[in-house]
Structures are given as C-alpha cells and as structure tokens.
Amino acid sequence: AQKITQTQPGMFVQEKEAVTLDCTYDTSDPSYGLFWYKQPSSGEMIFLIYQGSYDQQNATEGRYSLNFQKARKSANLVISASQLGDSAMYFCAMRASDQGGSEKLVFGKGTKLTVNP
Amino acid sequence: EPEVTQTPSHQVTQMGQEVILRCVPISNHLYFYWYRQILGQKVEFLVSFYNNEISEKSEIFDDQFSVERPDGSNFTLKIRSTKLEDSAMYFCASTQTVSGNTIYFGEGSWLTVV
Numbered sequence: 001a002q003k004i005t006q007t008q009p010g011m012f013v014q015e016k017e018a019v020t021l022d023c024t025y026d027t028s029d030p031s032y033g034l035f036w037y038k039q040p041s042s043g044e045m046i047f048l049i050y051q052g053s054y055d056q057q058n059a060t061e062g063r064y065s066l067n068f069q070k071a072r073k074s075a076n077l078v079i080s081a082s083q084l085g086d087s088a089m090y091f092c093a094m095r096a097s098d099q100g101g102s103e104k105l106v107f108g109k110g111t112k113l114t115v116n117p
Numbered sequence: 118e119p120e121v122t123q124t125p126s127h128q129v130t131q132m133g134q135e136v137i138l139r140c141v142p143i144s145n146h147l148y149f150y151w152y153r154q155i156l157g158q159k160v161e162f163l164v165s166f167y168n169n170e171i172s173e174k175s176e177i178f179d180d181q182f183s184v185e186r187p188d189g190s191n192f193t194l195k196i197r198s199t200k201l202e203d204s205a206m207y208f209c210a211s212t213q214t215v216s217g218n219t220i221y222f223g224e225g226s227w228l229t230v231v
Contacts, residue, residue, distance in 0.1 A: 035220065045160070045208055045222035052218065091160060095220075103148065103173055103215050104162035 002027045002096045006108035013082045014116050020067070021077040021111045023092030032096050034075040035105065036066065039089040048090075051075055082115045089113075119143045123209050123223035130230055133198050138226045140192045140209030148217070149192045150210040151184065153177070154225075160208065166192065167215070199230045 003026040013019035025034065036048040051059045051066045059066040067076040079086055089112050093105040122141045130136050142149050151163040164174040166184055183195045192211075196203055209223040 033216070033218065037222070042224075043206060043227070044224040045210075047219055047221055050218040093160075103165045104150070104175070105152070105160075105220065106162070107160040109159050 002029075002032075002094055002106045004092050004094050004106055004108035006092055006111050008111045009109075010112045010114065012114050012116060013079075015084060016081055018078060018080045019082055019113065021079070021090050021092075021113065023075045023077065023108060025073050025075060025092075025094050027094065027096050029096045032094055034066070034068070035093045035095070036064070036075075036077045037091045037093065038086075039091060039110070041088070045091070049077070079113075084115050084117060087113060087115045119221060121209055121211055121221050121223035123207075123226050125226055126224065127227040128229070130199055130228070132201060132230055136196045136199055136203075136228060138194045138196075138207050138209075138228070140194070140223055141190055142192055142209065142211035143213075143221060144190075146211035146213050146221075148172075148212045148215055149186070150212075150220075151194045152208045152210060152222075153205040154208065155202075155205045163194070163207075196228075199228075201230050204228060204230045 005024045032053045034051045038046040049059050049061045049064045051068045058068050063080045065078045089110045091110045092108045124139045149166045152160050154160045162175050164178045165172045181197050186192050206225045206227050208225045212220045
C-alpha cells in the first residue's frame with residue numbers, strides 16, 4: 001500500500017529565510033508522482049509542485065523546489081526566501097502509478113508552517 | 118491560472134437530508150475527482166471519474182454517495198442521506214490526463230451535518 005509520511009506537525013521560519021518540509025513515501029510501484037499542496041487557513045488546496053519518479057532533475061517552481069532523493073524515498077519541499085503569506089498547511093501527496101492503475105492521490109498528514117516577521 | 122470552481126462554499130444540512138455538491142472542472146480536463154477532509158485530518162480520496170463513469174472509488178464511497186456529470190460541464194457529488202460523520206470539507210479536483218503532472222483542486226465545499 002502507498003503511504004506518505006510527514007513527520008513535522010509544525011515548523012517555524014523567519015521571514016526571508018529558507019525552510020525544508022520533510023516528506024517520505026512508500027510504494028512498490030516503479031512509476032509514481034509526487035505532489036505538494038498548500039492549504040491556507042481559508043481552506044483551499046493550492047497546487048505547488050510535481051515530481052515524477054523518472055524525472056532526472058529536481059522540480060522547481062519559483063521559490064519552491066523539491067529535493068527528490070529516490071533511494072531514500074524522500075521528496076522534501078524547499079521554500080526559499082519565506083514570506084508571511086507562506087504561512088499555511090503543506091501537504092505532500094503521491095499518485096502511485098503514472099501509467100494507469102490507481103489514479104488517486106494519497107496524502108500525508110501535513111505540516112503547519114508559520115513564518116515569523 | 119486555471120480554476121476549478123465549487124458550489125456551495127458552505128452548506129449546513131440536517132441529518133438524513135440529501136446534499137448535492139457541485140463542481141465545474143477546468144474545461145479541457147478529462148479526469149475528475151472528489152476528496153474529503155474531515156476537520157484537522159488528512160485529505161482522503163473518494164472517487165475518480167472518467168468518460169462518464171467511475172474509474173475508481175474508495176471504501177468511504179458507499180451506496181450513500183453518487184457522482185455524475187449531468188451536462189458536460191458540471192460534476193456533482195450527491196450524498197443521499199447525510200450522517201453526522203459526513204461533516205467535512207469536500208474538494209473537487211481535475212486533471213487533463215491520468216498521468217498529468219498538475220492536479221488542480223477547487224476551493225472546497227464545507228459540509229456541516231447537524
């Protein structure tokens with residue numbers, strides 16, 4: 001069964017500093033996709049970044065980058081130059097098979113990030 | 118920025134009543150999903166829908182739940198007889214392909230069953 005583990009219930013970071021949010025995953029499928037979402041207090045789920053299991057390079061989207069370590073089964077989100085608006089819950093999710101099979105996303109429990117001024 | 122829209126944003130309903138949650142996926146997307154998030158818990162998969170039929174569903178998605186795409190643009194989730202434990206945020210999501218690298222979620226519909 002697929003599983004996502006986010007071990008940090010809460011994280012604090014100073015404005016303008018970088019922060020790493022941890023995510024480890026477990027799957028026996030060779031093909032999978034990893035997603036990060038941001039959920040502000042208003043409740044919506046905002047897509048941030050995607051990493052495919054066969055992607056050769058770590059994904060980047062603006063201030064977001066994904067530190068993908070396949071052998072360790074980790075997909076940590078790095079937010080550079082934190083802003084107050086980055087304060088939110090962050091969820092890591094996995095889609096187990098990118099070539100058909102299960103389409104569902106399996107989510108972790110999330111990490112609550114607080115950016116301090 | 119493409120957008121999945123959901124209505125209502127919040128609904129309060131009496132236990133036993135039927136509820137319909139509506140979603141308008143992104144226009145060129147073909148795969149549609151419903152997820153739910155009970156307050157303070159992780160997001161859980163309910164159902165996926167493609168080509169006008171359910172392609173996968175979870176254990177949560179029992180006979181009380183149904184989905185349909187009545188008019189080619191809306192995608193609805195119906196709960197026939199709501200229970201207190203159905204109180205949650207319900208998210209609609211869509212993607213262009215099954216292996217799409219972007220799955221967009223709507224802003225969610227808060228359902229409170231009293």
